[in-house]
Amino acid sequence: MADIEPRQDENNGDAIRCRYCGQLNQTRATGGQAICGRCRLPLSDARHKKFAELDKHEYIHPADSRALAALRTIPGIDSALRKLLKVTGESAIRVIFTASAVKVTPQQCPDLYAKLQIACTTLGVDMPDLFVQQNPVVNAFTGGVDRPIIVLHTSLIERLTDEEVLAVVAHEVGHIHAEHVLYLTAARLIEALANVALAASPLAGIITTILSSTMRAALLAWARRAELSCDRAALLVTQDADIIGHTMMKLCGGTFASKVDYDQFLAQARDFQRNYDEKALDRFWADIISSGLTHPFPVWRVSEIMKWVESGEYQRLMSGEPESAAA
8 A cells, every 4th residue: 555645635734544544534733643533543654564465484483383383293183173163163152252242343443443454454364253352351362263253352452552452453363364273262262271160161071071181281382382473463563563562561560561661671571581591490480380371471472572573584574575585
């Protein structure tokens, strides 16, 4: 999408097209940041790159690739997962959220719908259904197989800026683009067993009957690494590493994040990565503590995004250079 120069209107305002969604906006000098009336993202005359034919292997994190390869060596894993989702019912996922959450449409929460469109058109993904669910747990997730859906929790949206919400939506769209959804849905079912009520339900028995302990452990190990790939997808959509960093800072600090110094938070992420790389004991404890989680620690995710940017690979994708030309 080509940039359109701001043009003066007869009322001394400027018309500027949103670089994200393409909406033409009339602006006035107010002393603050002008935002798009459709997607609610900041207006500027900078370009926003769209990827016409993005190959998932261009941004997939190496740890994601290795963990997925290890997962696929487990005999019967694909057939077990499909059997699990057939028994638990992909349709049940859609019924649950249609009945308990707000479905986002062009008329319902239109700014969220616009953000979903931006993420999908940037990465080249068909539009999934998007739901907003009242939930005190700060989270978002993607589920389903043939018809994936994305769910955002209200507690997450309420803490983030519009740019940070775009990053979260783009992260979830990244799961679809990277073809994570089959394995990811099974991993989320395993995660649900941590809920005391579900652990006592028939769902627990179904999962443990169909999936061996080896399969469950391998799924969770892969799921943590898959998140690193989707943080990269979010960066390809937001095209600003600081948006990803601020989002992770809020996942760490919650409402207290407004009092946290961002530069010091980035320094903390660098310290964590250095200690992880250089100190065997730190690496041991980080791996042990995160072994039962489906997401890496937020500080770890920041350090991984910083490493990707500094490697030059992110800029290579943004500039469209062939892989052999990357530094």
